[in-house]
Amino acid sequence: MSAQQQTGHVVVIGAGQAGHQTAASLRDRGHQGPLTLVGDEGVPPYERPPLSKAYLTGEADASQLWLRPETFYERHAITRVTGTAVALDRTARTVRLADGTRLDYDHLVLATGARARSLPVPGGDLDGVRTLRTLRDADRLRADLARARQVVVIGAGFIGLEFAAAARAQGHEVTVVEALWRPLARVASAPTAEHFTRLHEEHGVRLLFGQGIAALHDDGTGHVTAVELTDGHRLPADLVLAGVGVTPCAELAEQAGLAVAGGIVTDSRLLTSDPRISAVGDCALFPHPRASTPLRIESVQNAVDHARLVADRLTGATRPYDDLPWFWSRQYATTLQIAGLGQAHDTELTLPTDDPTAFSVLLFRDGELIAVESVNRPADHMAARRLLADNVPLTPDEASADGFTLRGHLKARTAPRVPAAL
Numbered sequence: 282m283s284a285q286q287q288t289g290h291v292v293v294i295g296a297g298q299a300g301h302q303t304a305a306s307l308r309d310r311g312h313q314g315p316l317t318l319v320g321d322e323g324v325p326p327y328e329r330p331p332l333s334k335a336y337l338t339g340e341a342d343a344s345q346l347w348l349r350p351e352t353f354y355e356r357h358a359i360t361r362v363t364g365t366a367v368a369l370d371r372t373a374r375t376v377r378l379a380d381g382t383r384l385d386y387d388h389l390v391l392a393t394g395a396r397a398r399s400l401p402v403p404g405g406d407l408d409g410v411r412t413l414r415t416l417r418d419a420d421r422l423r424a425d426l427a428r429a430r431q432v433v434v435i436g437a438g439f440i441g442l443e444f445a446a447a448a449r450a451q452g453h454e455v456t457v458v459e460a461l462w463r464p465l466a467r468v469a470s471a472p473t474a475e476h477f478t479r480l481h482e483e484h485g486v487r488l489l490f491g492q493g494i495a496a497l498h499d500d501g502t503g504h505v506t507a508v509e510l511t512d513g514h515r516l517p518a519d520l521v522l523a524g525v526g527v528t529p530c531a532e533l534a535e536q537a538g539l540a541v542a543g544g545i546v547t548d549s550r551l552l553t554s555d556p557r558i559s560a561v562g563d564c565a566l567f568p569h570p571r572a573s574t575p576l577r578i579e580s581v582q583n584a585v586d587h588a589r590l591v592a593d594r595l596t597g598a599t600r601p602y603d604d605l606p607w608f609w610s611r612q613y614a615t616t617l618q619i620a621g622l623g624q625a626h627d628t629e630l631t632l633p634t635d636d637p638t639a640f641s642v643l644l645f646r647d648g649e650l651i652a653v654e655s656v657n658r659p660a661d662h663m664a665a666r667r668l669l670a671d672n673v674p675l676t677p678d679e680a681s682a683d684g685f686t687l688r689g690h691l692k693a694r695t696a697p698r699v700p701a702a703l
């Protein structure tokens with residue numbers, strides 16, 4: 282960024298994980314100019330992961346969700362504005378909010394995230410049919426869970442399964458319906474998916490795979506009472522959670538003529554097709570050296586690392602984005618941690634332990650390690666992150682050797698060399 286831009290006005294649209302981090306990192310790196318963070322939720326920036334975990338079960342309260350205390354923004358001269366950005370004039374370099382406010386920018390960062398998809402079936406808008414994305418959604422679901430008895434979760438991705446675990450922990454009858462033949466199909470390998478299937482079954486959740494939803498029904502009151510499957514079966518339900526994915530919030534970009542293709546298109550520096558506009562977090566579709574085609578990633582790591590890269594660029598240090606993706610999920614007392622991008626793997630290798638509830642699955646493509654899924658194995662996850670980030674070679678043959686551990690391999694391959702005696 283030029284010296285003039287370093288003192289220019291940076292406007293960030295979206296005050297979620299990525300928007301907050303962009304503003305915080307800009308100040309941390311010495312950005313001198315005015316900094317405005319626009320968010321439409323009317324609460325301070327907060328973290329979403331607990332919404333489907335500790336917050337939903339009541340183990341955490343809202344005060345534990347805020348990314349920083351309110352005073353942080355004042356102290357760092359970050360102007361927080363509550364409002365919805367509705368129009369972007371790229372020639373005039375202004376953003377208009379729904380209440381008519383106009384904000385001039387020197388650089389604009391789109392951190393608009395994504396919104397939960399609703400169910401595209403008859404009855405999908407009945408009362409008692411919910412999605413889970415925001416604090417408001419979680420608050421409503423907490424109240425629903427206090428009353429509900431029969432819960433149906435549609436979609437066995439992370440949000441669906443985490444919600445199922447939270448509902449089950451509160452003693453509800455829970456059925457998960459998934460159109461594909463296993464859970465976590467988009468995001469985890471078959472061995473990991475099998476483990477989570479068993480885990481939920483052991484906790485008394487009923488899982489139905491290969492089943493579509495035909496319609497949702499009520500009893501004339503407008504409140505859901507049943508979920509009809511495509512095979513005609515009806516499941517009684519007084520609370521339905523649709524965990525069927527998200528749509529990136531890209532309308533603002535699209536209306537302004539920026540490239541959008543299932544996400545706001547950026548280059549490897551997270552710049553959109555307008556050099557005065559960056560996109561970060563869940564809304565950005567970006568190239569990554571570990572993926573063959575541009576991708577969107579929905580994770581805290583991605584939101585935070587994107588934000589840091591843009592803050593670096595705007596304060597003078599440009600680099601391509603290549604940070605290692607990692608992710609976690611927690612269901613019951615089980616933690617899954619994923620390092621790398623494993624979707625295109627051709628070989629799976631499970632590293633068992635003496636404990637049947639703890640293992641890691643190594644995923645390889647063309648003989649190279651590309652991802653590691655660790656279940657209750659935090660040390661494996663940390664070792665995997667270093668191995669992958671540093672591109673330390675590991676083949677399936679090496680990993681199959683007796684006594685192999687990720688930590689041992691990391692140590693052996695990265696041990697400081699002893700200088701030869703003089």
Ligand SMILES: Cc1cc2nc3c(=O)[nH]c(=O)nc-3n(C[C@H](O)[C@H](O)[C@H](O)COP(=O)(O)OP(=O)(O)OC[C@H]3O[C@@H](n4cnc5c(N)ncnc54)[C@H](O)[C@@H]3O)c2cc1C
Pocket residue numbers: 294295296297298299300319320321322328329330331332333364365366367392393394395413414415440530533561562563564578579580581582584607608609610611
């Ligand atoms: C329930 C739940 C559990 C999760 N669990 C995990 C987990 O365990 N691990 C993990 O790594 N990730 C998890 N995630 C994903 C992670 O939270 C997201 O990837 C992350 O929040 C993305 O940050 P973001 O800033 O890009 O988007 P968001 O957090 O969605 O923030 C975008 C913000 O922009 C606002 N906005 C949008 N359009 C406008 C506009 N026009 N004007 C003003 N404001 C606007 C939105 O209202 C929102 O507040 C979870 C997500 C959810 C919903």
